[in-house]
Amino acid sequence: MKSKIWLGRIIPLVLIVLGEVCLYTFLFKWLTSSFVFVEVFLHILSILIVLNIVRTSRHLSSDLMWIILIMLFPVFGTFVYVLMLLSLLFGKTFRNIIIEQKKAASYYVQDEAIIDEIRMENPDYVSHLAFLQKEGFPFYRNTDFKYYAPCEAGFETMLEELSKAEKYIFMEYFIIEEGIMFNSILSILEDKVKQGVEVRVMYDDMGSLGTLPASYAKQLEKKGIKAVSFNRVSPIINTIMNHRDHRKILVIDGKVAFSGGANLADEYINKKVKYGHWMDNIICIKGKAVWSYLVMFLTNWNALRHEDFDYSVFKCSDSVD
Template sequence: MKKLSSFLFQRSVIVAVLIILQATVLLVPMIWAWSYYVYVYWACVVLSLLAVLVIVRRQTDPGYKIAWIIPILLFPMFGWLVYLLCGGNKLSARMRRKMQGMDRTMLEQLEDDYKAKKLSVLGQDAVNQARYLEQYARCPVYTNTWTRYFPLGDDAFPAMLEELKKAKHYIFLEYFILAPGVFWDSIVEILKEKHAAGVDVRVIYDDVGSLGTLPANYAETFEQETGIPCCCFNRFKPVISIRMNNRDHRKLCIIDGHTAFTGGINLADEYINQKPRFGHWKDSAILVKGEAAWSMTVMFLTMWEYIREIKVDYAALRPTALPPEAVLGKDCFVQPYADNPLDNEPVGETVYLNLISKAKRYVYIMTPYLIVSDSVNTALCNAAKSGVDVRIITPHIPDKKLVFELTRSHYQPLLEAGVQIFEYTPGFVHAKNVVSDDVCGVVGTINMDYRSMFLHFEDAVLLYQDPTVLDIKADFLATQLASQKVTLEQCLERSWPRRLFRSILRVLAPLV
């Protein structure tokens, strides 16, 4: 009885019940109008056709359009209503002003740092990639930055604690998931000590990401108990709305504006293998020390301004000195970048597409989910058909079974084109890495799926001609040795009902 009571009063269960009640309320008028079925039906058909025309006109991924058009036409009685509530991406005037404010601030604070032309020593492709991120993500490329790659969250954990203890001016944390345990509790103790010593400490977490790990009022309680400013992004409400899909999936740990961590790890124990969930948890992270960390600081501060609706004095927070390690990266190019789902620019997808299409010898990808758009699928296939060594590592033990089926539904066309796919046998891969030609590498939060590329706030670090690129490659090859290769024969051996199910999942993938 105690377990049942605990389950029923979980925040996620209560929210689910409220959403079901709201859906029921929306259907009641339609049921009431059943006596006028013919008129209601044709009115709904007209509304559904109008919704389809709106979708066709939208500048978005073709797969996303198809995923909406099919159910709308199959269920014209309510398909248009579901799209109206969940499928649009029209911003209110207030939201548009806030988004424009974030973009304007990024430009104001970082434009003077633009230096894409300096990458001419690496060729025009590198210049074009850096220029794209400067012009459309407002994120400069930097030198004088040293980086260190961590092939596991287990390795990043002690390094994060060590760097946090060195903080003299401020600590900013922005994470998708916070969860009580060894990882988060260890960090909280340091945050309390630093806050008491006068260090400026701020915390952001995503409300949906932490739905199952934190109570609804955690931000307020944490701030009251510790005095540390804390807020949650886009508080989850039991409302059927597209806005609830826009989550803060970033993972940023900023120290004094000159040191920063990002990558796949959240501040929860499974990410450092202290809490087994899906076998061995294979994740990654990167430490950035030097000029480039300021760009990541601005990413955090623009989000802080957005949530708190306050103005930040950026000049007072910009570091006046760099850590001694920065000089080790004086000849390297490091470009942290952020992706905003509300600006209609698919930055995360574009960077991946550029790396794949420009690769000359190889491109290696590690991702927890392989739910790619037609554009990415075509780029991967074309690269493999052109003789580029394309390899992808995904998990063998899934965290979500339906999403795992969706990932596997993308295997066959890639294998037929010559892409090599491996599944990490010991457990779950959560790293989001891309490395190509011993020249470029990406470590960040951006999954190979629709949510990361089109719905979430994300971040990553792009490296050019940095020694860390070879560390990312070495980690991929070591992980491949612990993985099993997927063959085309295995895909074709599946029963026809399962293959049909996977085909349906692929069509609806953008909605999952």
């Protein structure tokens, strides 16, 4: 099964990569005749780029790779950086995510009384508070939180909450692999679809490259489950390929959310030994804070599907204020 998955995905990629290599070889030969002028231009541009990265970087540790690459190899590093930047700016997926994030910002409403309360009761958290506020995520009251580790400790709770779904189930995961864990979930999803519950599944195409066939989203659609693979794998060199969807989010009726480190594959619940005994976690959130998980899911979903114009219709009406 896995060999068929890999062959079905890899053969088309290899053909496109070969075509891309031929294109870059042609461009390199064409630029060789004007290389001196190109080299001077890229040296100047490399200095400006490094200065701009230092000035604007929000996470300098993650941008340090680019700084080192450009400083050590000004011509090559600058060329690659500009190529990647252009592909990122003009990438459809990335543009859509930015657009949806701007729309979603209006749904993250902070009650300032909660901020004042945190400052008074937990003065040691002020720096954390400032950081999270800057990122735009609100703080909430009336939220219950449970931590399960290892993952199998929380898996049964996840199945129980899924079986209670009445309106919708939204799932967003980096890795999905058929097996005991996901098949148990899928069985519930299929039953819920028959009961009229809206089910949406989003998974990362790169994360599930060797675990799901390229057509798996269509297979789920045939079952009545809305499905998309995030940022389909493409062999064409661009930075959006490095922007993967590593989220692990499950939202049920706006009342319950699951997150944590667990993907939907058997090694996470130690039903399959892959790297020894797997130690990870599942967290369960109930109450007001579920809203942020819901908005995060809808943001990525609508960057790809463009079908929800008012997120508030999914808000849990009986949540406690």
